[in-house]
Amino acid sequence: MEKQLYDLTVDPEMESVAPPLAENELSILKADILEHGCKSPLIVWDGVIVDGHNRYRICKEAGIPFGIEQMEFVDKTEAKLWIIKNQLGRRNLKDFQRCEMVLPLEEELKAEAHTAQVAGLAQNAVSPILAKRYDTRSTLAEMAGVSHGTLDKVKLIIVEADEETLEKLRRGEMKIHTAYKQLKKKENPTEPKEEKKEQDDKPPVVAAYLEGSMPFEPVQRDATPEEITNRFSSLLEDWRADMEELLDKLTPENSTEELIASLHTKLKGFYNDMDKAIGRED
Numbered sequence: 001m002e003k004q005l006y007d008l009t010v011d012p013e014m015e016s017v018a019p020p021l022a023e024n025e026l027s028i029l030k031a032d033i034l035e036h037g038c039k040s041p042l043i044v045w046d047g048v049i050v051d052g053h054n055r056y057r058i059c060k061e062a063g064i065p066f067g068i069e070q071m072e073f074v075d076k077t078e079a080k081l082w083i084i085k086n087q088l089g090r091r092n093l094k095d096f097q098r099c100e101m102v103l104p105l106e107e108e109l110k111a112e113a114h115t116a117q118v119a120g121l122a123q124n125a126v127s128p129i130l131a132k133r134y135d136t137r138s139t140l141a142e143m144a145g146v147s148h149g150t151l152d153k154v155k156l157i158i159v160e161a162d163e164e165t166l167e168k169l170r171r172g173e174m175k176i177h178t179a180y181k182q183l184k185k186k187e188n189p190t191e192p193k194e195e196k197k198e199q200d201d202k203p204p205v206v207a208a209y210l211e212g213s214m215p216f217e218p219v220q221r222d223a224t225p226e227e228i229t230n231r232f233s234s235l236l237e238d239w240r241a242d243m244e245e246l247l248d249k250l251t252p253e254n255s256t257e258e259l260i261a262s263l264h265t266k267l268k269g270f271y272n273d274m275d276k277a278i279g280r281e282d
Contacts, residue, residue: 001041003065008056009048017080017104018087019097019170021054033058038066043086045071050079051086077108084143096169096176098144099154109136149236153180 021029038059042052049056050071059066073079084101087093093101141151157169157179165182168174 001067001069003038003067005060005063005065006042006068008042008044008068010053010056011048013076014048014050014079014083015053017083017101019091019093019101026054029054030058033064034062038064041067041069043071044068045073045079050083077105077112080105080108088143088145094170094172095144095146095150096154096157096172099140099146099151099176100158100170102140102143103151103155103158106136106140109139150176153177156180157183 033055038055040052040055042056043050050073052066055066058064071082073082084105087101088098137148137151141148144151146154153176157176158166160183161169161179165174165179169176169179
């Protein structure tokens with residue numbers, strides 16, 4: 001592999017796909033290159049850097065030759081998918097960062113899925129197995145290594161959370177479920193007790209049991225099977241997250257009996273919410 005100071009193109013759109021390195025990570029990378037040279041080749045597509053933006057800048061600044069490896073992609077979407085898979089496979093990223101990486105591809109994948117489905121329909125070739133491949137939500141969740149519910153929460157958080165909350169999530173200082181609950185609590189503040197009696201028939205959703213702040217939204221009677229499945233998955237995801245949060249509080253100061261009682265309360269609430277979702281009420 002020939003090494004030299006290549007002049008390559010930096011495409012901001014391609015570079016922004018992967019989360020930037022932390023200051024300490026960048027310092028370690030720079031020190032290693034200055035001492036040992038650039039050991040790994042930069043991945044390039046038609047003169048555009050796909051992988052190795054930090055190495056490129058360090059090498060150009062220090063005058064250190066580097067190697068390149070040419071790759072071919074059908075389009076930018078395919079190149080971005082390669083970047084994501086490569087980054088997720090070699091970097092220790094938080095779940096929030098992983099979701100943050102894949103979500104920008106949602107509209108592009110939806111467009112490709114629509115085109116593929118139309119082509120399949122024209123050829124009478126769309127089967128249930130083939131259609132599953134075009135489930136963008138499942139594809140993104142699988143790429144990020146998280147559940148559908150977690151991906152949906154991150155999607156909301158990215159739009160509505162402030163920058164301080166986003167940074168805490170990126171650093172792993174806050175759980176996705178905690179940030180989600182805080183946002184929902186702001187949207188649905190707890191009402192005074194004297195006014196709450198009129199809404200006793202609307203139990204809180206499982207994710208808000210610890211806060212008692214979020215009204216339950218039942219699945220519509222004419223909902224599609226996919227909508228019902230997604231709603232149940234979301235309920236279950238919220239309940240699991242609450243269980244984890246509750247168990248995290250297991251300390252010598254908190255008695256086991258109290259936690260078990262709380263777990264039973266949450267489980268009973270979960271079943272009640274599921275009954276509400278399918279319209280089965282006493």
